[in-house]
Amino acid sequence: MGCDGGTIPKRHELVKGPKKVEKVDKNAEMAAKWKYCALSQEKLRRPIVACELGKLYNKDAVIEYLLDKSAERPNAEAVTHIRGTKDIKELNLTDNPEWEGERRNTKGDRYEDIHCGMFICPVVGLEMNGRHRFCYLQTCGCVFSDRALKEVKTEICHKCGDPFQESDIVVLNGTKEEVEKLTEKMEERRAKAKTKKSKKSKAAESATTSSKPKDDTEVKVAQNGEVHNSEGSSQSDVAGPSGSLGASKGSKLSSLSSSSAASKRSIQEMEEKSEAFKSLFTTHSSAKRTKDQISNWVTHTPYHF
Structure with a gap:
């Protein structure tokens, strides 16, 4: 039962038992x-931002992710809910006067407090190291x-004086239940923001349609010479000074309609025009040619010898 060196193996060396569960150091x-x-x-460094779920990030890291989401990052799952800079808030933190930095114990001759935090609460003075529950306000940060x-x-x-509500309080690094509530x-x-945007777009569309002038009535000239608007009331029926104005407008419109009708007539049919004036246009009989006078189409090559 011995090995080459004469040693006798023990039971725990031959029989493998269940693996011990590795405990995470708190x-x-x-x-x-x-x-x-x-x-x-x-390591966190200013400026520090937080998302709507209470996680802490370096602002430059989040901006790099938003600029290039296709790049492979080890913890990309932690920022899938961040769509833009509006989904994060820059934190207004209070420095801890007892924090000496990373090189406070370079010699190794003094006690190093692991739980010493870089920031504290400005009201109570508790350190933000994970032992105490901390929150931030979405209104001011x-x-x-x-x-x-x-x-x-x-x-x-308490710090800047801006008003806030209970719904604006977000817990930093909360438990699973708190994260679920925040989601x-x-x-x-x-x-709600999507519904507001849809309502605003519909209101803008209705405003553009209603901005068209409704008071602009279409003027129609009847066969009997009276001018009527789209509502069906004639301008000649208006009494008083407004009636005289309507009559003057109607006469102007009738003169314009007659002039437009005259312009549509052929110049050769106008008796008041002379033959010399009519001969200036292609519709005159002198401008028309017979088939014998019309020449065949001649093409010229660019080569000249």
Whole structure:
């Protein structure tokens, strides 16, 4: 039963048991969510933006994705819901005065606090490191802790003073249930925006159709010489000064109609015109040629010898 070297194998070396489930380190998971970009997996640096689902990104990484969506990226699934820059909001963060940067422990002779965050809540002072729940406002982009919003209940932002509602509060890096609720809100908001756009387009179309002048009545000249509008009332029936104006307009229109009818007549039929004037036009008898006078079609080649 021994091996070449005279060793005796044990049971755990010969029989393979069930694999141990690998547990994710909570500290590493929190650091990945709160200190690194959800798309590029690079460290967060200003300007930092957040989507409608509460994920944190570097603004330049999101812009690069929007400019070239065909490029292969490892975490492209995290930004499929982002259609443009309107779907993200730049965050107004408050710096942590205790944050010394990445090179605070280069010598290795001091304690390094992993949970030290780059930003804090401006009201309560809690660090944004994943241990505490943080939210941001879609109206202004200011970031606060959930404790500050619950303890100090106001409808005005604590930092910039802009008004907001409860529907404008978005949880940063929330749980699965919170993300599902945020996705439902996002879909409802986008559906309402689509309906508003369709209503605006229909209103614009109706405005363009109604902008056509309805008061412009079509003037029709009857056979008896009276001028009537499209509503059927004659201008000669109007009494007073307006009636005189209508009569003058009717006379002008009748003169224009007679002149247009005269212009349509042939010049050769006008008795008031002289023969010399009529001979200037091709309709005169002198301009017409017989078949004997008409010559055959002659073509010329470009070659001249």
